Amino acid sequence: MAVTRVRPSALLGTGLGLAGLLSLSSCGNPGGGPNTGGTSQALQAAGASFPAGLYQRWFADLASQEKIQVNYQSVGSGAGVRQFEAGTVDFAASDKPLDSAEAAAIQRGVVQLPLTAGAIAVAYNLPGCNLKLSQAQLVQIFEGKIKNFQELGCSNQPIQVVVRSDGSGTTYNFTNSLAAFSPSWKNGPGVGKSVNWPTGVGAKGNEGVAASLLQTKGSIGYVEAAYVRGALQAAAIANRSGTYARPDAASASQALATINLGADLTGSDPNPSAGYPIVTFTWVLLYKSGNGSKLPALQRTLAYALSDAAQQQAPALGYITLPAPVVTKAKAALAGVGA
Incomplete structure (x- = not known):
């Protein structure tokens, strides 16, 4: 859609x-x-x-x-x-x-x-919800298959997904992780600075996504961790080893330490085995x-x-x-x- x-x-x-x-x-x-x-x-x-x-x-x-x-x-x-x-x-x-x-x-x-x-946070606006997501659950939210926070152990609240409407490196890195988490995403929407999102409303820039999330109870989206402010919270996400981590400095540094940038300084890892997995x-x-x-x-x-x-x-x-x-x-x- x-x-x-x-x-x-x-x-x-x-x-x-x-x-x-x-x-x-x-x-x-x-x-x-x-x-x-x-x-x-x-x-x-x-x-x-x-x-x-x-x-x-x-x-x-x-x-x-x-x-x-x-x-x-x-x-x-x-x-x-x-x-x-x-x-x-x-x-x-x-x-x-x-x-x-x-x-x-x-x-x-x-x-x-x-x-x-930095870490790309899965930010959401639902007070009282302590969200912990497996990699499969995260993918299913952005595929539009999980539609209510109640399915994730929180209150009965429809989910409104918010995504980037502009071409974005944040989108590239986020979808690169989703593809590493799930073959259905890799073979479906795929990886890119812009993708054909299965669900969601769009906003421009990390600033726009964060502003939209702040305005909408029950919303969830992806932003650079520094934009998780006010009523927004960051979900804990399971890494490749199955350990849940939030996008704080310690867990992000732990994940980044596993990445080999290579001789041209352009390396990455979309699913590290330690720390917060979307870095x-x-x-x-x-x-x-x-x-x-x-x-x-x-x-x-x-x-x-x-x-x-x-x-x-x-x-x-x-x-x-x-x-x-x-x-x-x-x-x-x-x-x-x-x-």
Whole structure:
């Protein structure tokens, strides 16, 4: 069935309503004191809403340290990648890295840097319900086969599924896990930034899905864990070993520790055996060459994102600090970006 799009009437608080433009001015040097003199430089970027809450904080920090203006549009991974492919942004953000064929098609070359990581929560709005879902139950909810919370041990309340209406790396990672959990999903709706959902209403961005969930008692959907606020709760999900876990920092870190990113820093695991099972790194896409006079600003911006000061902010905002070996590899890859 076609997904109906819902236009949310409310934005999330605490700095997470980023559906529009993030435009932040800054001055200084990376992670250090102020940069005196010189003119400000603008960087244009677009992409994933998944890490937008953390990016907002980082860009605000840079505003007080760097003479750089970062205009980041939280439009979803799909739209961000399209702008990157068209060459209309200086960098893009995506929760799904480019595959080898997509990367080869970028004439200027591409360097993909993991900047943070997080868990995709199965968020729901039903007070008094302590939801624990097997992998089969989770799939059946999004297939439209489980229609009432009563079937899950909670009160008699019809389920309203909420999904992403836009092309999304969050959707890719969520459906990738559903496909790993169940052959019926793998051979049915499948995996993608957009899929033909069997049930549900659609909303744009993590912000839109969370706002729709907050407005609708009995709703359930998928969002980056940082968006589980207010009346929303996160379900415990069984991992491959059969252990139930919620999307907190400890269980997400446990799962991420099992993922081998590989030499190109783009690896993933849709069904880890430990910790919370729906976790992902999220990437920034940079042009390997042709950056011209913007190269110093790009390198300073991304060097700050990979700094200890920036990474240590992740847990308080619902994200996961990158493991030290990943940071080391990402810094080496950033050094290979050229003018």
